[in-house]
Amino acid sequence: MGFKRKLENNKNRVFQIKDYKEIYPGISIINHNNTQALVFDVENDMFMAVSRIPTKAIEMMKKAKELTGKDIHFLLGGFCLHDPSEIERIINPLEKFGVRKIVICHCCGEMDEKILKEKFGENCIKAGVGSVIKF
Numbered sequence: 130m131g132f133k134r135k136l137e138n139n140k141n142r143v144f145q146i147k148d149y150k151e152i153y154p155g156i157s158i159i160n161h162n163n164t165q166a167l168v169f170d171v172e173n174d175m176f177m178a179v180s181r182i183p184t185k186a187i188e189m190m191k192k193a194k195e196l197t198g199k200d201i202h203f204l205l206g207g208f209c210l211h212d213p214s215e216i217e218r219i220i221n222p223l224e225k226f227g228v229r230k231i232v233i234c235h236c237c238g239e240m241d242e243k244i245l246k247e248k249f250g251e252n253c254i255k256a257g258v259g260s261v262i263k264f
Contacts, residue, residue, distance in 0.1 A: 146158045146159075146160045146165065147160060148160060149192065149196060155169060155170045155171065156168070156169055156170075157170065157193075157196075159189045159192055159193060161188050161189045162185050162188075164179070164180060164181060164185045164186065165179075166178060166179040166180075166186070166193070168193050168197075170197055170199065173199060173200075174199055174201070174202030174203070174227075175193060175194075175197060175199050175200065175201045175202060175203075176201075176202065176205075177189075177190065177193060177201050177203070177204050177205070178205040178206065179205070179207075180206065180207065181206060181207045182204075182208045182209070182210065182219055184218060184219065186206065186219070187218075187219065190204075190222070190226045190228075194226055194227075199227075200226060200227025200228075200229075201228050202227065202228070202229055202230065203228075203229070203230045203231075203232070204223070204228050204230070204231045204232070205231070205232040205234065205256075205262075206231075206232075206233075206234065207233075207234055207235040207236045208231075208233045208236075208237045208242075208245060209236035209238075209241070210238075210241050216240075216241060216244050220244065220245070220248055229252060230249070230253075231245060231252065231254070232254045232255075232256045233245055233253065233254070233255050234255070234256050234257055234260075235257070237255070
């Protein structure tokens with residue numbers, strides 16, 4: 130059964146993800162303290178999209194790495210970290226999880242963007258609605 134057909138068969142069904150659930154081979158959802166992430170498990174790496182990148186997201190990244198044993202190659206989210214101490218608490222652990230590219234979107238302030246671009250250089254991409262990102 131193809132992905133589209135599987136989705137059609139499941140339409141109008143509501144799923145409450147309490148912790149971690151693979152919703153399709155290689156595609157999972159992680160829920161931690163009501164913050165959710167969509168995880169794509171791709172060959173040797175992972176792509177992770179998080180609604181916000183607060184300290185809760187660090188726990189989700191830890192869980193994803195433990196479950197798959199893979200690095201999070203690509204991280205997309207709203208880096209709404211408006212305090213330099215919070216930024217440091219988030220940025221430093223990213224290396225531990227193997228994050229090599231980030232996409233910053235909604236609620237990322239100028240200070241956040243500057244610090245993230247210093248850390249990731251050209252591997253820090255700013256995006257918004259309608260952006261096309263190739264990786």
